[in-house]
Amino acid sequence: MKQIDPYEFDFLGGKNNGYLFTVQRGTTYEVKFKPSGYLFDSAQPFVDSVFEMVLLPINPDVDKEKSLDARILPTVVAIIRDFFIQKEKVLLYVCENKDGKGPLPNRKFDQWFRLYNLDNHFKFDFVITNGQERYLNSVIGRIDNPYKTEITVACFELAEDNSK
């Protein structure tokens, strides 16, 4: 398969660890990693290591090219790779599935994961529902993450609590 070059990106930093890249057709995107571990029990050892990841267009006149540009995906993967240097870090990706038609909305996260060194990472998904409200959650971390078990248990406890 032909290797697709990622776009160049810049690290902005800030409280949400922002990265910035611009694509050929002019749209600029930010990838952000917001610290979100505190949403779990504050006594958890991984509380400082969980980040909610988002990919956001920042142009006011953004168009729908996102799915058309093949270089966006390898760029996001390169950014994840850059951010994921510390083994304790875990990424959390959530999307709301309003129509309940299946797991399509988090397909993007699956693609990132497949492209990103699958052998050395773990990934799992869990679903939270409340009537018509449905959220698909994906978690990705390094296989040598010292808190892998605790994170997995905490996420499935959320899902289990939800099923009661």
Added chain:
Amino acid sequence: METIEKQPVYETEKLSKGIIFCRKLMVYQRQMQEEANADWYDPIIQAIIQKQKEKLRDETN
């Protein structure tokens, strides 16, 4: 009463930890989108974007 996203959380409403967790994450997503849109007007960010666009132009030439 706490308000999460557009859906009010009534003290009498029994919500699981999971739903509250996800609603908060969705609120953060929207906040980050608003911040990202505001970033567009930051001169420092605009300078970075201009450099990135120049590199893209060089790439195509």
